[in-house]
Amino acid sequence: MxxxxxxxxxxxxxxxxxxxxxxxxxxxxxxxxxxxxxxxxxxxxxxxxxxxxxxxxxxxxxxxxxxxxxxxxxxxxxxxxxxxxxxxxxxxxxxxxxxxxxxxxxxxxxxxxxxxxxxxTPLEVHGTSGHDHGADADHPEEGHGDEHGHSHGEAAEDxxxxxxxxxxxxxxxxxxxxxxxxxxxHAADYRKNTEELVARLTALNTEFEDGLKNTATRTFITTHAAFGYLAERYGLDQEGISGVDPESEPSPARMKDLQAVAKKENVSTVFFETLASDKTAKSLASDTGLKTDVLDPLEGITDKSQGADYFEVMRSNLKNLQKALGTK
Missing domain, CATH: 3.40.50.1980 (Nitrogenase molybdenum iron protein domain)
Structure with a gap:
């Protein structure tokens, strides 16, 4: 975890x-x-x-x-x-x-x-997943690490x-x-609208809880280690690629490491995001015999997004996770 x-x-x-x-x-x-x-x-x-x-x-x-x-x-x-x-x-x-x-x-x-x-909301520090595969596991992409004020391999406030x-x-x-x-x-209107939105988010949380309750594996691999809170909430293990710069190749050591993780945890898919290149994901997938799919960190909506707004994209993420994790 x-x-x-x-x-x-x-x-x-x-x-x-x-x-x-x-x-x-x-x-x-x-x-x-x-x-x-x-x-x-x-x-x-x-x-x-x-x-x-x-x-x-x-x-x-x-x-x-x-x-x-x-x-x-x-x-x-x-x-x-x-x-x-x-x-x-x-x-x-x-x-x-x-x-x-x-x-x-x-x-x-x-x-x-x-x-x-x-x-x-309280921020958390997300280090590596429950698998001890080295300090590089959840290091953010180059540049991303600097903005969080942490060096390579060090856990950062997510x-x-x-x-x-x-x-x-x-x-x-x-x-x-x-x-x-x-x-x-207009305070009364803002309060009413907030309550309605929170109710929808509560319902979405229930959808994720129910949808990810029974799966063949609890581990997923992503090029952008942005899903620590999601993994924590629903009892999953996020494995991020070392460096996680979408334009760069993962290191040979990390490729070998993730290949072992994929085999041991029955991982089928490497996830990439919509606002960045899928080069890293495809490179890893090619060398490990895995498939690729989208897990959107929802940092922006474009015509390439799998949905028109937050709720639609999150439900697409849920569907893609269910498929990759082997929902029973």
Whole structure:
């Protein structure tokens, strides 16, 4: 199983308290915030937070994102125009440590209502899976490791909380509360929309629990080690390829290691993602006799995505996992 370490409760509480203090009504107590159209101007750093803002805010918000469809979030570089737009937003939603360029821009933006999703649910440290195959197992891709502040092979605080419906629901509640504070005139609507979204996420969690309850194997291999929370939630073992740069070949040692894992754990499939090349997955699959399929980390939606929104893509992920793991 994945190794995890919870951030101390006191530190989490302090971060949330600081975030709550920073959230002030844009138009004064009881006023409706927003621009000339009366809508709250929300800037989200990437798709998972954009989705929450749109589903919770609905007609009361105008949502933009710094990460356009098809752009790999981790490698995002912000343009001067985006920096200007960021500074004009009523509310900024981001996830600290995921996108270094965003962290820097947000810190310099001067926006009062800034919400860091990393303070809304406890982050965990995901090391290697339950199999002891060396320190390289879950190392993020080159560049990805640096942004998390960890060296090669070292366990890092995992930011991919949205891939666990339960943790994503906790983030949704925090986003809903932030919109209520920024736009108290529509607080009741934000609260209602948040409750509806959380109910849907709770139902999705049940679908995953039931769908992954009985499988031939509990181990899956992925080129992007983004699924630690999902694996932890549903009792699975994630095996990440060393280096995990989609454009690079896995090391010979790791190829041999994963070949042994695949044989021992009856692994049939190497997963790759939609926003990156499948070169690494196909290389490993070719040398190990495995198939390839998509396991989408949902960092963005494009016409190549297996679904039009978060729920559709997550259900596609579930279906692909069931097929690869051998659901009984």
């Amino acid at each position: 994945n190794v995890r370490r919870l951030i101390p409760a006191a530190a989490l509480a302090g971060a949330v308290a600081l975030g709550a203090t920073a959230l002030t009504a844009c138009g004064g107590a009881g006023a409706t915030a927003g621009g000339a159209d009366g809508k709250l101007d929300v800037m989200a750093s990437f798709y998972p937070l954009q989705f929450l803002a749109e589903r919770i805010g609905k007609d009361h918000v105008k949502v933009d994102t710094l990460t356009k469809p098809g752009v790999e979030p981790h490698d995002l570089e912000i343009t001067p125009k985006q920096t200007g737009r960021l500074g004009e937003a009523d509310v900024v939603l981001y996830l600290k440590s995921l996108q270094p360029a965003v962290d820097k821009a947000v810190a310099q933006s001067g926006v009062k209502n800034i919400v860091d999703a990393a303070t809304l 930011p991919h909380v949205w891939l666990d419906p339960v943790k994503y629901a906790e983030v949704a509640k925090g986003v809903g509360a932030a919109l209520e504070k920024a736009d108290p005139g």
